[in-house]
Amino acid sequence: MKTNLPLVAVTGLGRGESPQPGAAVVTSLRRRWPDLRIAGLAYDAMESGAYAPGHPEITFTIPYPSCGVQVFLNRLDEVREIFPFDVLIPTLDAEMEPLMSLRAQLDRRGIRCLLPDRTAFKSRRKENLEDLAMAAGVKTPRTFGAHDAAAAAAHAAILGRVMVKGVFYEAMRADSPAQARACAGQLLAEWGGPVLVQELIEGSEYDVLAVGDGEGGMLGSCAIRKLVVSSRGKGYAGMTVRDAALTEQVKSLMQELRWRGPAEFEFLRDSRGEYYLIEINPRFPAWADFPAALGCNLAAAAIQQALGWPVESLPAIPPGKVYLRHSTDIVCDAEDLGRLTSEGQTLLHPAKS
Amino acid sequence: MKALDNLVTSPNGFGFRADTGEVFQLNATGREMVAWLQAGESPDEMARKLAETHGVPLRRTRCDVTTFLEHLTSLDLLDSHEN
Numbered sequence: 001m002k003t004n005l006p007l008v009a010v011t012g013l014g015r016g017e018s019p020q021p022g023a024a025v026v027t028s029l030r031r032r033w034p035d036l037r038i039a040g041l042a043y044d045a046m047e048s049g050a051y052a053p054g055h056p057e058i059t060f061t062i063p064y065p066s067c068g069v070q071v072f073l074n075r076l077d078e079v080r081e082i083f084p085f086d087v088l089i090p091t092l093d094a095e096m097e098p099l100m101s102l103r104a105q106l107d108r109r110g111i112r113c114l115l116p117d118r119t120a121f122k123s124r125r126k127e128n129l130e131d132l133a134m135a136a137g138v139k140t141p142r143t144f145g146a147h148d149a150a151a152a153a154a155h156a157a158i159l160g161r162v163m164v165k166g167v168f169y170e171a172m173r174a175d176s177p178a179q180a181r182a183c184a185g186q187l188l189a190e191w192g193g194p195v196l197v198q199e200l201i202e203g204s205e206y207d208v209l210a211v212g213d214g215e216g217g218m219l220g221s222c223a224i225r226k227l228v229v230s231s232r233g234k235g236y237a238g239m240t241v242r243d244a245a246l247t248e249q250v251k252s253l254m255q256e257l258r259w260r261g262p263a264e265f266e267f268l269r270d271s272r273g274e275y276y277l278i279e280i281n282p283r284f285p286a287w288a289d290f291p292a293a294l295g296c297n298l299a300a301a302a303i304q305q306a307l308g309w310p311v312e313s314l315p316a317i318p319p320g321k322v323y324l325r326h327s328t329d330i331v332c333d334a335e336d337l338g339r340l341t342s343e344g345q346t347l348l349h350p351a352k353s
Numbered sequence: 354m355k356a357l358d359n360l361v362t363s364p365n366g367f368g369f370r371a372d373t374g375e376v377f378q379l380n381a382t383g384r385e386m387v388a389w390l391q392a393g394e395s396p397d398e399m400a401r402k403l404a405e406t407h408g409v410p411l412r413r414t415r416c417d418v419t420t421f422l423e424h425l426t427s428l429d430l431l432d433s434h435e436n
Contacts, residue, residue, distance in 0.1 A: 204373070225374025243372035269373065273429070319371035320361055 005033055006112075006307060007084060010056065011041045012091035013049030018232055019286040019325070021091040023049030026056055028292035028299035039083045045340040051332040051348065058083055060345045065098035073102055080109070082345065087306055088113040089299075091283050093168050096121060112306040116282055117214070120257040124280035126165060126196045133277050136256040138249045140277045141199040141268075148193075152184030153177040155197040163198045166191035171233055173200065198278070203270040205229060206241070208250045209285055211298050211305070214260030219301045220314030221250060222291035227322070236325040238287060240294070240317050249275055262288075262302050290323040356430045357390055370430075377428070382407075386421055390431075396422060 008029065012020035022040065026049065029036050040050050040059035050059040060079045063071050079085070088111050090099055099106070099115055106113050115121075123132045126143070133140035142159060146152035156162045156177040164183040165171040168191055174180035184195045210221035223246055224238035250265050264281040284299065291298055296314045304311045332348075340346040360377070362368040362384055368377040379387060382403070389399050396418050403414040425431040 204375075206374075227374070239369065239374040239376075241370075241372055241374040245372075273373075319374075320369055 005036050006086035006303070007037050007039070008087045008089065008303065009039045009041050009079070009083070009085040010089045010091065011043075011062070011095060013040045013042050013047035013056075013059070014044070015048045015052065015286075017230075018234060020047075020049070021284040021286045021288050022047075022089075023052060023055075024286060024289040025089055025091060025284050025299045027054050027289045028297055029303065030054055031289075031292050032297050032300035037083075039079065039085055041079070042340065045337050048330050050340065050346070051330050051336065055348055058345060058347045059340060061340055065095055069098045069101055072098060073105055076111075077109075079345075080111075086110065086112060087303055089284075089303075090114065093281065093283065096282050114261045114302055114306055116212075116260055116263070117258065120259050121282055123257055124263070124282065126167070126279065127194065129277065129280070132253070132256060132280075136249070136252040138253060138277050139274060141201050143196050143198040145194040146184055146197055147188075149181045149185040149188065152195055152197050153181035156180035159197065159199045161200040163200055165196040165198060167194060167196075201268045201270055201276045201278075203268040203276075205235070206246060206267045206269055206275070207235065207238070207285065207287075208246065208265040208267070209262065209288065209291060209298060210250055210254060210259075210265065211262050211302050212254050212257070212259030213305065214258060216255040216258050218251065218254050219305060219311050220291075220296055220298055221247065222294075222296055222298065222317050223247065223250075224287070224290070224323075228324075235285075235287060238290070238323055240291075240319050240321040242316075242319040245273075246275055249277070253277070253280070261306070262298065287323060287325075290321075291317055293323075294318075294321055356432075357387070357425065360387060360391075360430060362387060383421065386418070390425075 010022045010025050012022035014020045015023050026038055038056040040056035041062045042050055042059050043064055062075050065072050100118050127145045129140055130143055144155040146155055156174055161175050162180055163171050164174050164180055166187040172183040174183045187195045205226040208221055208223045211219040213219055223241050225241050226235040226238050228237035230236050262284045264285040266279040267275045267277055269275050288299055294317050296317050301311050336346050359370045359372045360368050361371055366379040366384055368379050386399055400414040400418045404411045
């Protein structure tokens, strides 16, 4: 079996203030296959997961997808001359559309990529979330798209207190139309348009990581309540929960989307116990290794599915398990940073976990 | 009693709802009463047991049980018709 293991490439290795999922995915895969050969694909030599314990055996720099899909593909080809990976696991939102446009080229190269179907991907976009939620019988806050700050203020005047959300990242709370105008201006300048102006729901945040089978079912899932949320909205602690109502909503969304691969469903639960879907991320979350540490290895299941391997039934996760995110300092040689910066690749010492 | 059935307590009094992840801290008597409620005991039976265990008048434990059930209701752990 060992010789049949694929070579895997994973993106998104940063574990700083806004942690990316790649390093957690690498850890999960190593839990399942300790000898799995993994390459890291980094946009920046300072992505700490390239150097942390359990790091990929080799890391390459890659250009941002915004440089153009052909440039991106050319770099993947260069990487494959050195490390001919069979499976690509993108973990960042901004990578999904460019990679979906490269699906045929990736297929021709025999690269299995953990990507959803394009229709499903579009259906979960922030601006389409209300339609999806209605079709799945799930509640979601009222939401309007705005292409300029004045329109955002006008929507806020109708909705009251709102969250103003960037097209890819970031959300800011606005308690008045004037604040909504300011937030929208800032987000439009940073991320482009449109921004989403969403009715504010007060409540606790719940996330569900699930892997869809592409036929409306799920290979497995893990639901958590966020216990600590950073100023940037990142979950720094979470507790597993088991609520049939929450699971049913995710099943219904999966059924509607016929989602293939990993996705993170974000909900708010109000004081009456009603869940509101606020976002679906088309990838693993930064806490992806938490369920794997509890015996439910969703990253491994996603790889098995991508390769057409049988997927063993995943255990249910007990409620009451907690993760606490813990920042630490990684020590490495300047030489390693230098190689990744100037040569575009760094082969590190054997990974130690 | 559905919400209370989801309340998991540890010997040190830390409790959490398995369905929502909300956390609570219970003292020894609170832990005892939650266990009785989860076993399906009636408020009268709970008051009787408390009076026996702690050697206090029944009228006082009835009052304590009522107060405790009202508190559980305010935390959405009991429906109002259950206490």
